Amino acid sequence: MDNKSDDYSKVEEDLLRPITQTGRDFYVTVAILLAIISVGVFAWIIQLREGLGVTGLNRPIFWGFYITNFVFFIGISHAGTLISAILRLANAEWRRAITRSAEVITVLVLFFGVLNIINDLGRPDRLLYTIFHGEFRSPLLWDVVSISIYFICSSIYLFLPLIPDIALMRDKFKGTRKGKIYRILALGWKGTEKQWKILGRAISLMAVLVIPIAVSVHTVVSYVFAMTIQPMWHSTIFGPYFVTGAIFSGIAALLIAMVIIRKSCHLQAYLKPVHFNNLGLLLLVMSLLWFYFTFTENLTSFYGAEPSHLAVFYAKLTGQYAPYFWVMVFLCFILPVAVLSNRKTRTISGIFLVSCGVIVGMWLERYTIVLPTLINPRLPIERGTYTPTWVELAITAACFAAFILLYILFVKAFPIVSIWEIKEGKEVGVEETAERVKSYLPDTVFEKKSGGLGANEINSPSKRENDHE
């Protein structure tokens, strides 16, 4: 018994350390991020004063960086909630250490997706017209609706599993100013049996609810393009294609976050190689799926050989946007498959490298969807090219910096690895899994077989742990 409570206080200590202790690195990082953000804010003020003339947009290239960012950020948001909900529903025990870091990505990054589309408006002051005068036949309004619902649901879904941990911190920081805030946020959590039951049910309900909403969000984002009549936007494949790309880039973002958290918060004992291995394999599957969609989409346009489609197709594959396109293919397909399909290279550092590549590659994917179509209007009118100005670059950089900053602040305020879920895993998870595995097997013959079978097998890559560099 004593041993067990020692174990738990170790878990608490480990997971609360990022909150209680702040190193110099933290302040340096925050200062750098704030500097980038302030340049972005300055650029944004200029844009608000002058109008979109300060960007590189023109006619017919009416959309550029901001819309690319919008699609990209909304895509990243699929990491979290969707992955965590699926893993929770599938009762995947290895989820316990990673769900929260995934859910936080969703909530924070959605905000920047929305920010980018507001930023893209010529009249951001009229934003609320989309509510007062909303025309529901426009796909943009479908976006407004589904992203709002997604934001609300994924915030609830992030908050619910936080409650027991907040209560824990309320008790830890009793009497301090921090403690007061935690007391409010804990919503009177006492950990009674009834409360646990309600919480469990609420989490499962939200997990079920959030999956179709997440799928709908990126489908609707793709509809913004697919519902138009423009060549290579008007495509039936766009819904699932965008959802696949979203999950793909989302997993990559999650992996990057996990690597950084693991190192900076010294959570090597919690975010183990097995977590990276499993997510890495998922990333590999998504990479293959993504390539399948990309291939199908482009082959269809090429084989159909409609002149207006071919113009866009060649702009991508051999023309102005070819460098972006082929870098994208390399980063989203060749590199991930090469690294992740080999057990020797599927290490934490290998996965980190691939994930960074996928993030860049998926941004380029959004870029090569938006631009080549716009640059090739159907009629032979004069056409310009698009080069982003420093304003667009600064605002984009600021969005990334602000996202990272908010993420760091979250890690400083709440345990990024769910404490109660880890405890629960130790307490009941192991036994439950053993029971479950037993129930899969014939009743008599294998009765004596060890319970942790599944877990041990998955754990084997831990022998190859080599992230000490």
Next chain:
Amino acid sequence: MRKWGMVIDLDRCTGCQACVVACKAENNVVFSDPTQEETHRAISWMSVLTVLEGEYPDVKESYIPRPCMHCENPPCVKVCPVGATYKNPEGIVAQVYTRCIGCRYCTNNCPYTLKYFNYYRPRWSNEMKNLLNPDVSKRQVGVVEKCSFCHHRLQKAKEDARFEKRELREEDYVPACVQTCPTGALIFGDLQNPKSEVHRLSKISRAFRLLEELGTEPQVFYLTEGEWHG
């Protein structure tokens, strides 16, 4: 109900650009400086597309004046999230500048690329300030604008007719570009009136419409001998 439309005889067009200038003056379209031209941000509700065929000296140049097509099934209208662009009962695709949020979804879904965005605050020289057309509102920065078939002229013609206690005659309403065209290449009228010139011309064998295969049903018809190679 009338349905206003235009017929453009490409065989009569000399590419003189008088329609472009008349349109700019009539509709308070902001003047663009050379850098705006270079960066393709100039606004010109009526624009003449020049198509060159062949190599020197065997060159054929043709001109295609393009106002808004005022489609029967306008792709720009259905994507507008706030109803800032709509098809009015008389067939004109209208733009409400004070409602537009500047998302540019309509500009992207216009297959003719005939909608324009205000990238800058409108600036007028002092001389021009007194010469602006009081019937047409100036557009603010950040909104989309486009050819309205000089809709204000229709309103004025209707008011005049009401004042004189008579029905609106078809010839009371004519857009600035049509009025200006020195060769009579632009013809305007009610497409639903079987006796009107535009109705007759829109049915002849020389008539065609741009990107007809998209099913947008433009209300601007073009006339030319033989096939148009755009």
